[in-house]
Amino acid sequence: MNPQAHQLWTAPRWALALLLAVLGMLGPFSIDTYIPAFSGIAKALGATPVEMQQTLSAYLFGFAFMNLFHGALADSFGRRPVVLWSIVVFTLSSAGCALSHNVGLLVFFRLLQGMSSGGGMVVSRAVIRDMFPPDQAQKVMSQVTIYFGVAPAIAPIIGGWLLVHLGWHSIFWFLVAVGIALWTANYKLLPETLHVTQRQPFNARNLLRGYWQLVSNPRFFLLALASGVPFNGMFLYVMSAPAFLGDLLQLAPTEFFWFFLLTISGIMGGSFASGRLAGKVEPRQQIRYGFTIMVVVSLVNVSLNLLFPAHAAWALFPIAIFAFGWALMVPVVTLLVLDLYPERRGMASSLQACVGAAANGVVAGVIAPLVMHSTRSLALASLLMMSVGLVAWVFLRKRWPQTGRRPS
Structure with missing residues (x-):
């Protein structure tokens, strides 16, 4: 923790949380705004579903x-420069996506978008721990x-509206x-939270030593698996949204927002509960609560899909409850x-995000x-x-x- 943390941010704690959440919005906006435009972009560029x-x-x-x-860059040069430069690259690559006239160019600029959009998310986690002790850090x-959860809920709505009224290029200009x-x-607002005495030398030897220190630690990988892989239990449905919602559940594109709204509500609810439990129960107990919820709802989801034809009236709710359990334990x-x-x-934070990504x-x-x-198949894959994350956590605890x- 930065010894001068109390001097770096004098505004309310929730305001810093909001600023950091805004940084994390780049990722979901980059994905969720253009998912409703998949078919429109494919038709305009003559792209196959595989190419899309x-x-x-x-x-x-x-x-x-x-x-x-x-x-690693943020540990050496500070949190602020990495955040600002990653946003610059993201903005330029978004313009490249908007100007793409074939799917090859779109894939290239999407690659650059991906390479730059994670900077804010990765660095924001380190900023939180720079500024707050453990219990307060969990609350932040x-x-x-919670704030971050608003972005995926509104992004597909914005993307669908822009597609219908202004065309697919407008999504990337947005x-x-x-x-x-x-x-x-x-x-204007983000302070530099890495104290000068805590900066790491930026050279190959020090970087390799740091990477080896982490990757050779089995506890690190088990924790990364426990947080990152269960997320895919719901992310799988996000990536399958056009087929799952449109083809299987027979929802119109204008109705897709119900899926995102319910899922993000689950994430926000779990995050709120996680903050309320901070300092009141042991971390291991809270993680157990989260996995228990995910196990039960996953088994119920599989059973329902095996026994009954899928219907939008019930098929979306298990995913939202799963999201609640994940958000309860992941902080x-x-x-x-x-x-x-x-x-x-x-x-x-980088390596954890890398495993998840x-x-x-x-x-x-x-x-x-x-x-x-x-x-x-979706329910079983979820x-x-x-289960991968659960096994990792159980092995780690033993x-x-x-x-x-x-x-104590």
């Missing part, structure tokens, strides 16, 4: 790759998730405007990751196309994603039983 799926995969793999470096992390607004806000797991090596919080890329590019045309215990 590549625009998602390129974004997600670019996001995962560059996340290896955002945190939960507040960030992202250009978002980038400009975010850069201005962070240039706690994230803080456990950041506190493994306090001097390398940026790098730890790599899993997202596999889901978007491989798993979703295989299962998106069957609600039963259960499998959650091997290192002190994990998640509050210091």
Whole structure:
């Protein structure tokens, strides 16, 4: 924690949470605003469904790759420069997407978007831990998730409206405007939270030592799996939204927002509960609550889809409850990751995000196309994603039983 934290931010705690949540909006806006325009973009560019799926995969793999470096750069040069430069690249690549006249160019600029959009999300986690002790950090992390949850709820609505009234190019010009607004806000308001005494040397030897320190620690990878892979239990449905909502549930594009609204409500509700529980129950207990909810609702979801034809009247609610359970436990797991090596919080945040983003890329590019045309397959795949995280957490608790215990 920065020893001068109380001097760096004198406004209310919720205001910093809001600013950091705005940074995290780049990711969901980059994905969710253009999902309703999939068919429109494909028709305009003469792209096949597989090529359109590549625009998602390129974004997600670019996001995962560059996340290896955002945190390391922030540990060496400070949090502010990394945030500001990543927003600049995001804004320019969004303009490139808007000007693309074939799917190859769109894939390329989506790759650049992915490589730049993770900077704010990765660095914001480190900023929180720079500024607050553990219990307060959990509350702020939960507040960030609550505010952040608004973005995916409204992004597809905005994207659908822009597509209908102004064409698909306007979606990416909208992202250009978002980038400009975010850069201005962070240039004026975001303080540098990394104390000068805590900066890491930026050289190959020190970076390699830091990466090795993290990747050779099995606790780090188990925690990263416990937080990142279960997310795909609901992200799978997001990536399959056109087929799941339109083809299987027979919803019109104007009705897609119900899915996003319910799912994001689950995330916001779980995040609110997580903040309320901060300091009242042990972290390991809160993680157990989250996994219990996800296990039960996943089994119910599989059972319902095996026994009954899928219908929008009930098929969306298990995903929202799953999202609640995930959001209840993920702020706690994230803080456990950041506190493994306090001097390398940026790098730890980077690698955690990289593990999650790599899993997202596999889901978007491989798993979703295989299962998106069957609600039963979707439900089983969601259960499998959650089970990977559950097994990682159970193994971690058995091997290192002190994990998640509050210091006595």
